[in-house]
Amino acid sequence: MSFRWGIAGFGWVARDHMLPAIAAAGHELVGVADPSPAARIRAEQAGTPAWSGMHDLLQQRPDAIYIATPNHLHLPPVAEAAASGTAILCEKPIAATLDQAEALVSAARGITYGTAFDQRHHPAHRAIRKEVAAGTIGQVTAVRIAYACWVDPAWRPPGQVEASNWRADPQAAGGGAVIDLALHGLDLAEMLVGEPLDRLQITLQRRVHDYPVDDGGMLIGRFASGALLQSHVAYNCPEVLPRRRLEILGDRGMIVALDTMGQSAGGSAELICGRSGTGRSIPFDPGLSPFTAQALAFAAAVSGAAHDFCGERDLRLMRLFTAAHEEARGCL
Ligand SMILES: NC(=O)c1ccc[n+]([C@@H]2O[C@H](COP(=O)([O-])OP(=O)(O)OC[C@H]3O[C@@H](n4cnc5c(N)ncnc54)[C@H](O)[C@@H]3O)[C@@H](O)[C@H]2O)c1
CATH class of the missing domain: 3.30.360.10 (Dihydrodipicolinate Reductase; domain 2)
Incomplete structure (x- = not known):
């Protein structure tokens, strides 16, 4: 049975890069969650069902959710998917702030989580x-x-x-x-x-x-x-x-x-x-493509294969980055 993805946030990267990657990997897209009616129309035109919220998408019981919302909106769909026990591949940066990133990685503890550093x-x-x-x-x-x-x-x-x-x-x-x-x-x-x-x-x-x-x-x-x-x-x-x-x-x-x-x-x-x-x-x-290779690697990780997705490692890098970035923003 092929690997079944859901997508939260059907904008540019999801439509132009993840959608073709899912097809090239031989995986299935069960549906999309996006509050934007225009994004949902584009999803339906691409042949996939679309809902405004995560609840309906999670009811399809996907094997993993790919999160591609704007940076400050990564945390809510991640928290919802994690609460349902669904594996999560979340776009980079983990979040718009370090506090959001800490909360996100904490919410995803115990499930297979990867930041999409394709x-x-x-x-x-x-x-x-x-x-x-x-x-x-x-x-x-x-x-x-x-x-x-x-x-x-x-x-x-x-x-x-x-x-x-x-x-x-x-x-x-x-x-x-x-x-x-x-x-x-x-x-x-x-x-x-x-x-x-x-x-x-x-x-x-x-x-x-x-x-x-x-x-x-x-x-x-x-x-x-x-x-x-x-x-x-x-x-x-x-x-x-x-x-x-x-x-x-x-x-x-x-x-x-x-x-x-x-x-x-x-x-x-x-x-x-x-x-x-x-x-x-x-x-x-x-x-x-790096997106196809990433989709294949994440599906293998969810199936129990050895992998190098690691939320704690990504959070450590985000902490190092944020300290330097905050100092630099003070001098911009
Ligand atoms: N890995 C890469 O190479 C790469 C490339 C581009 C973007 N990105 C990342 O992907 C993410 C999305 O970028 P984009 O360019 O596709 O943005 P985008 O603005 O094109 O799309 C974002 C979509 O998320 C939707 N959205 C907003 N709130 C939502 C919610 N609560 N639930 C579900 N959907 C919601 C919006 O309606 C929109 O359709 C960003 O984090 C960005 O940094 C990564």
């Missing part, structure tokens, strides 16, 4: 992790990330003219470009290096766009072993420019991945030898 499931990143763990680039010295896009005040998710730009609302989003984009890279870097970050500093900018949140930021951090992290994220980068780059530097080599960070399949990953300077590509499945 990028750790991208097949290129899984292949890179294997190379790093095998010591191919030697001792990791630094991870360098560039991850940027364009979100101006008038930005709306594709096909959602009725929507508001909650990403530029400090209460709804919890911040701007940095809280939206940087946690992907921090989580991914921890997965690739195989250890947690123990220091983090953030500098924010409001450089291009006229809204009350940051439109870019630079993060520097250090892992427990001493490896460094540098990450630049932005909402002020024209999307035709190169803007998704990941580098892992070691004392015997380097890995460079282009266009693997994001929601889509594909991109490239190259391993460069630290003695000869020659490169070879790292093979991975170019057709497997």
Whole structure:
């Protein structure tokens, strides 16, 4: 019998990325909960029943609920799904504030819970992790990330003219470009290096766009072993420019991945030898999207397989992030 998903919040990411991932994984979507009539019409047009509240959705007894509401609205559907004992895959960041995140992870204790850091499931990143763990680039010295896009005040998710730009609302989003984009890279870097970050500093900018949140930021951090992290994220980068780059530097080599960070399949990953300077590509499945891989991994986790979803780990990262983010917001 195929794995049965419910979705709370049928907006951009659910419709454009999770819906196709559920189909590609060979899973079933039992229905959608969304208070927006326009979102429910889009769900019905996509062939799935839709209700305004969680109660009707949970009555379908899905194997897992995927939560894709705006950041400050993650907690209520998570609490409702958790109370019914349903497994939960909740979008990142865990919530708009640390208090909400603490309450959310606490509510989800005892059930299978994962934060939807889809990028750790991208097949290129899984292949890179294997190379790093095998010591191919030697001792990791630094991870360098560039991850940027364009979100101006008038930005709306594709096909959602009725929507508001909650990403530029400090209460709804919890911040701007940095809280939206940087946690992907921090989580991914921890997965690739195989250890947690123990220091983090953030500098924010409001450089291009006229809204009350940051439109870019630079993060520097250090892992427990001493490896460094540098990450630049932005909402002020024209999307035709190169803007998704990941580098892992070691004392015997380097890995460079282009266009693997994001929601889509594909991109490239190259391993460069630290003695000869020659490169070879790292093979991975170019057709497997990080969302499909994540759906498959979460279904396996719910079925009892070994997995690396962990609410407590995600909460620890959120605590480290929030301390640095609050200090940076004070200087914006
Ligand atoms: N992993 C990724 O790459 C990725 C990409 C985009 C967005 N996201 C995250 O996904 C979440 C949603 O983002 P989006 O761009 O799809 O937003 P969106 O605004 O397009 O969609 C949110 C939907 O949630 C609905 N909603 C609001 N309150 C609700 C409730 N109580 N119960 C059910 N539905 C409710 C809204 O009506 C809307 O349809 C955010 O947390 C965002 O950070 C993650």
